[in-house]
Amino acid sequence: MIKVQAEDFDMGAELEALSQGRQNVGAVASFLGLVRDVAGPGELSAMTLEHYPGMTEKQLERLEAEALERWPLDRVLIIHRHGRLEPGDRIVLCAATSAHRQAAFEACAFLMDWLKTKAPFWKLEEVGGQANWVEAKETDDEAAARWNENKQH
Amino acid sequence: MIKVQAEDFDMGAELEALSQGRQNVGAVASFLGLVRDVAGPGELSAMTLEHYPGMTEKQLERLEAEALERWPLDRVLIIHRHGRLEPGDRIVLCAATSAHRQAAFEACAFLMDWLKTKAPFWKLEEVGGQANWVEAKETDDEAAARWNENKQH
Amino acid sequence: MKVLYFAWLRDRVGVAEEVVDPPGDIKTVGQLAAWLAQRSPGHAEAFADPAAVRCAVNQDFARAEEPFSTDDEIAFFPPMTGG
């Protein structure tokens, strides 16, 4: 399931719903991404997440399908927020459920690695009155490339 | 933080508390283990988790300390239930928080792999009126051995 | 045809989307980017480093050599930084 939204989400309720009534689900691996206080203590900071409506949903649905094809999963959940966020705010939740823990763990790490490089989101950081677009990290490309043995999309 | 308890837990509240007020935590990786319905649809089944009180807490605290030493983490959480559980019931929750996602993911997988082989818990499965002790899996030993470059106990 | 811009590409171009009418010999998205770069100093700045520009055609990633038609939704943006 894919959700792209400005609103916050209830992680407990979302994860609970994933395994509700699924009696062969033994493993729920999840990852929650939060806004870090990049300015350090005392200084005010915030972040605005811009995205490309339509393309975001399309790419995340493709990512979900890819994970379901690669691992023996029951379900996949990706929630990604956009708009203005402050330190400590939730940004993203990824989860994968499976009968076995290894598949759930691997799929969850895969979702995050791909999300970083394939989902059309851009972070604008505000620190001390200055707004700067966050630069893409090479380490994120490398992390995503780990999974890229086969051709993607 | 280590909790060994018969009672159920609120995963959302537990994970929320982990990152509450920690402004340099960008990543919360977690794993929830649930009782699977080993009997298949229609048949009643349940499980009783026995443990060694005292030793369990001692080993889990050691495991927590080991994870905090190996990765740049903020916090570690391990909750493990004991007693009688039914399909769909929560058994175990592991979580690791960090500034960065890779450390959180790896530490969480490490916690689960070690927990399977180093925490004194034993599963008694009831299927169709028969109670059987679950046998340890070689794959669990192999998974734990992945982390065993240095000496462990 | 409509072209969309996101993040710092939009900031430099100055608009989130615009309607343009490229000549018929502009057939790939790479050629389109080079042609757009000539429209204003802001456009020139936005497209100055082709390695820092990503493109999507109808919401799918597209390489510079990918052809497009004037019915397509074309978007230019920097490398993604979500997650």
Add this chain to the structure above:
Amino acid sequence: MKVLYFAWLRDRVGVAEEVVDPPGDIKTVGQLAAWLAQRSPGHAEAFADPAAVRCAVNQDFARAEEPFSTDDEIAFFPPMTGG
């Protein structure tokens, strides 16, 4: 001295704990296991496969060659299956 049993070792021995008084030449937990095995048919069955028996001394894992004193808390149990 007190010995604890868990899971199917307890089922076979028949008690969760017992007080025993091993002779002085029993110095390691492996020797203790072999001596306990002679106490009853249930004990013999519990300790029949040494590879399937784990031991803890004062709540730390111990190998067969590990010495113990009569003040220690000794426990025998099968390989763990938690998580």
